[in-house]
Amino acid sequence: MVKVCGMTRSQDIRTCINLGVNLLGFIFHPKSPRNTNPQDVPDLSGSPVRKVGVFVNQGAEEIARIMDTAKLDLAQLHGDHTVEACRTLGASRVIKVFWPMRYEQMDDLCRDMDRFAPVCTAFLLDAGIQSGGHGTSLDFTTLQGMAPPRPWILAGGLGPANITHALQCEPDGVDLNSGVESAPGIKDAEAIKQVMRIIRPDANP
Numbered sequence: 143m144v145k146v147c148g149m150t151r152s153q154d155i156r157t158c159i160n161l162g163v164n165l166l167g168f169i170f171h172p173k174s175p176r177n178t179n180p181q182d183v184p185d186l187s188g189s190p191v192r193k194v195g196v197f198v199n200q201g202a203e204e205i206a207r208i209m210d211t212a213k214l215d216l217a218q219l220h221g222d223h224t225v226e227a228c229r230t231l232g233a234s235r236v237i238k239v240f241w242p243m244r245y246e247q248m249d250d251l252c253r254d255m256d257r258f259a260p261v262c263t264a265f266l267l268d269a270g271i272q273s274g275g276h277g278t279s280l281d282f283t284t285l286q287g288m289a290p291p292r293p294w295i296l297a298g299g300l301g302p303a304n305i306t307h308a309l310q311c312e313p314d315g316v317d318l319n320s321g322v323e324s325a326p327g328i329k330d331a332e333a334i335k336q337v338m339r340i341i342r343p344d345a346n347p
């Protein structure tokens with residue numbers, strides 16, 4: 143599963159769909175250079191791609207409203223959203239973000255993931271200790287052998303140069319953002335193509 147996050151331009155959306163990207167991320171966080179408005183998210187019904195909204199500060203009710211307006215399939219929660227907020231949105235619609243660098247012990251991260259597992263469809267593990275789009279990466283070796291109770295997506299500074307190394311921790315999906323950009327919010331089609339060739343060589347010769 144490949145997600146490309148921070149979509150702001152229709153040509154980048156077309157590129158991703160043509161290359162077989164599975165999930166497109168739209169950021170609803172005014173402080174982000176990749177921020178977008180719910181009304182500007184295109185209708186992609188008829189294409190196999192699913193649309194993910196990225197939320198930091200909004201509560202469950204506002205997120206649900208934006209999901210309706212932008213016709214989003216999933217909400218990726220980048221704030222300190224609670225189990226109750228996830229339940230309100232509906233487990234099948236929630237990707238909960240965790241920051242492994244927040245935890246001194248892997249066991250504590252695992253305990254938090256267990257707590258959220260019943261109210262999420264997937265997890266996203268990002269670098270840093272909050273928010274996102276930092277362009278820095280996790281130490282992939284510390285994630286090897288992890289078995290989270292939900293499918294998990296690896297994020298954080300991923301691009302052509304480090305994707306092969308990143309795949310060694312066997313995530314169920316990868317999230318690409320600043321590592322495939324020429325400027326914030328401007329995707330680099332060639333970089334996305336290079337990553338897709340590494341992940342799915344048969345589909346992208």
Ligand SMILES: O=C(O)c1ccccc1NCC(=O)[C@H](O)[C@H](O)COP(=O)(O)O
Pocket residue numbers: 147148167169171174175176196198220268273274275276277278297298299300317318319320321
């Ligand atoms: O990308 C942003 O600007 C952003 C801002 C605030 C919260 C989340 C944000 N991005 C969410 C993502 O899913 C990113 O793809 C993820 O954090 C990894 O980003 P990067 O390190 O740039 O690859």
